[in-house]
Amino acid sequence: MDDPNLSRPETGEETSDLSKARLRAWLQILRVSRQTEGELREKMRVEYDSTLPRFDVMAALYRAKDGLRMSALSKSLMVSNGNVTGIVERLVNEGMVTRVAVENDRRALIVKLTDEGRADFARRALVHEGWVSDLFDGMNAEDANDLIAILRRVQSRKGQTHD
Amino acid sequence: MDDPNLSRPETGEETSDLSKARLRAWLQILRVSRQTEGELREKMRVEYDSTLPRFDVMAALYRAKDGLRMSALSKSLMVSNGNVTGIVERLVNEGMVTRVAVENDRRALIVKLTDEGRADFARRALVHEGWVSDLFDGMNAEDANDLIAILRRVQSRKGQTHD
DNA sequence: TGAAATTAGTTTAAACATAAAATATTTATG
DNA sequence: CATAAATATTTTATGTTTAAACTAATTTCA
Numbered sequence: 001m002d003d004p005n006l007s008r009p010e011t012g013e014e015t016s017d018l019s020k021a022r023l024r025a026w027l028q029i030l031r032v033s034r035q036t037e038g039e040l041r042e043k044m045r046v047e048y049d050s051t052l053p054r055f056d057v058m059a060a061l062y063r064a065k066d067g068l069r070m071s072a073l074s075k076s077l078m079v080s081n082g083n084v085t086g087i088v089e090r091l092v093n094e095g096m097v098t099r100v101a102v103e104n105d106r107r108a109l110i111v112k113l114t115d116e117g118r119a120d121f122a123r124r125a126l127v128h129e130g131w132v133s134d135l136f137d138g139m140n141a142e143d144a145n146d147l148i149a150i151l152r153r154v155q156s157r158k159g160q161t162h163d
Numbered sequence: 164m165d166d167p168n169l170s171r172p173e174t175g176e177e178t179s180d181l182s183k184a185r186l187r188a189w190l191q192i193l194r195v196s197r198q199t200e201g202e203l204r205e206k207m208r209v210e211y212d213s214t215l216p217r218f219d220v221m222a223a224l225y226r227a228k229d230g231l232r233m234s235a236l237s238k239s240l241m242v243s244n245g246n247v248t249g250i251v252e253r254l255v256n257e258g259m260v261t262r263v264a265v266e267n268d269r270r271a272l273i274v275k276l277t278d279e280g281r282a283d284f285a286r287r288a289l290v291h292e293g294w295v296s297d298l299f300d301g302m303n304a305e306d307a308n309d310l311i312a313i314l315r316r317v318q319s320r321k322g323q324t325h326d
Numbered sequence: 327t328g329a330a331a332t333t334a335g336t337t338t339a340a341a342c343a344t345a346a347a348a349t350a351t352t353t354a355t356g
Numbered sequence: 357c358a359t360a361a362a363t364a365t366t367t368t369a370t371g372t373t374t375a376a377a378c379t380a381a382t383t384t385c386a
Contacts, residue, residue, distance in 0.1 A: 245373080
């Protein structure tokens, strides 16, 4: 642990080629991510008069047939607890989800899709997959798998919440 | 090459393996992007009592020695025009940037770093690179270059603004 | 020239996002 | 049991973000 280059150079001034390559990779991820999110948001707005955050919440609830607690939802989406409150509120007003009390724990709520929400999401998810595929038309199957493998290696060991 | 699954199935109902792979890739990008942004934001807040958007604006201005117009700034950061107004406003209040009128075009403004802003950013950029490198410590140089190459292929042909 | 179109930027309203504080409830512990 | 600690969620304050409306200045072109 006494090689100074194994960790961040606290002394400043010098940065390694590897750290520069990682920074370039991060900036490229950010660029593609912003661009893709922007285009998907626009489509979501025009086609469904809705938003990506609401779509993401519905996606999480679609996978969890019995619904999710608010806290499980915010953890699964990697957004803050208070944030989910507002998004779910809007989805309730739209009739897409319901909040039901939890047996034996009056602090907690379970959020689940309504029948309408479930049917709506099923339709939208297929269209959404098509949008993504179109936006990523420069990516073949091998690229996709390589990219996923690389990003999984980056991601591992930091599965913590940040709330 | 006559496999009907090479493009999005307009008929609905069925989606190809390729489109599913691209969707998985996109979701993985989104996951890493959110996680990384969350950790960088936290560090920016704790270490500098600042935010990522302000850092991003300063980064763009650091690269452009003569400053940038508001519109060039928003295009370069891929965020809306109105958004930049507020961020620059805060940076002006902090003494990091100035707004100067443009000769022969009284509509336009050029935003540039102050001397203090330039010095501050130079220091922060090194530390920031270290943070990214630490967060990406599962990524070697080859991974970084592969990832960049893949994402460049995705990105090409959609260099438009979305404002 | 002068009206129309375009361009640059700000403002506004609504949504999203965080962090921190507050509320209510449950669990743990002396 | 009483109270302290922990948990689940909402509320509040602040900041980021977009889209759309708006103001002002510039350019186009009939």
